[in-house]
Amino acid sequence: MKLLVARAVFVDELDEIPPGAMTVFSAHGVAKRVEQLAQERGLPVIDATCPLVAKVHHEARRYLAQDYQIVLVGHADHEEVVGTLGEAPGRIRLVERRDDVADLPFSESDDVAYLTQTTLSIDETAEIIDAMRRRFPRLVGPATNDICYATQNRQDAVRELAQRCELILVVGSTNSSNTLRLVEVGRREGCRAELIEDASEIRLSWLDDVTAIGVTAGASAPEALVREVVATLGTLGPATVTEHRTVEETVQFSLPRQVR
Numbered sequence: 001m002k003l004l005v006a007r008a009v010f011v012d013e014l015d016e017i018p019p020g021a022m023t024v025f026s027a028h029g030v031a032k033r034v035e036q037l038a039q040e041r042g043l044p045v046i047d048a049t050c051p052l053v054a055k056v057h058h059e060a061r062r063y064l065a066q067d068y069q070i071v072l073v074g075h076a077d078h079e080e081v082v083g084t085l086g087e088a089p090g091r092i093r094l095v096e097r098r099d100d101v102a103d104l105p106f107s108e109s110d111d112v113a114y115l116t117q118t119t120l121s122i123d124e125t126a127e128i129i130d131a132m133r134r135r136f137p138r139l140v141g142p143a144t145n146d147i148c149y150a151t152q153n154r155q156d157a158v159r160e161l162a163q164r165c166e167l168i169l170v171v172g173s174t175n176s177s178n179t180l181r182l183v184e185v186g187r188r189e190g191c192r193a194e195l196i197e198d199a200s201e202i203r204l205s206w207l208d209d210v211t212a213i214g215v216t217a218g219a220s221a222p223e224a225l226v227r228e229v230v231a232t233l234g235t236l237g238p239a240t241v242t243e244h245r246t247v248e249e250t251v252q253f254s255l256p257r258q259v260r
Helices: 032-041 051-065 079-085 098-103 122-135 149-164 177-188 223-234
Strands: 023-025 045-047 069-073 092-095 112-116 167-171 192-196 213-217
Touching (some): 069 079, 069 122, 112 122, 149 167, 149 213, 167 177, 167 223, 213 223
Parallel strands (some): 069 092, 069 112, 167 213
């Protein structure tokens, strides 16, 4: 019997990859230049870019071809933003908050198009886009929302949880954009919301005088971690667990061609 063991190593730059090693582009996507360099090196590539991120990249190329001034709403240094900016180096302006709109070097007569990172806060993004529409009457945007449907569904669910709970625990990583947005949405709705990576980070002081706790998770948090958090809360006293559903997700994406 032959036993094959695969090992995944995370890298930030292509020059960290040994010649001939299988290379996987993450769901966040990469800049066009990274794709070109991988091809020049002859690296075997699996492109696992999320189709929704790929849609934003396509929109960037389309607006570029139509000679629009392009604005990307997103967070600087986020992997997805770096990849999108790389679709048109030097041609896309980044806006992180509403106040940044006033600094854009365009006039109201310019043809301006906007794109958004897929894991943003829906409310904050809407505020930024409204500010751009007021300043640039000819502003155009994508035909459909760029924000990921899973991100939007989770934010909608947190809004509802905030009306039912005194505390929301969000399970996920501190460097996950969509997870951080869930915390922000909960707090904006007036509910205490805390980010934890696993059950060991639950603080008993958070539970003082709390009778209802909501538990949710970022899009990539393993279900096992969520179940562990729920189980741990159940050991702290009598508890009734109720699953609250706001929407049934039916969207499915195909695997990358190389691994189908």
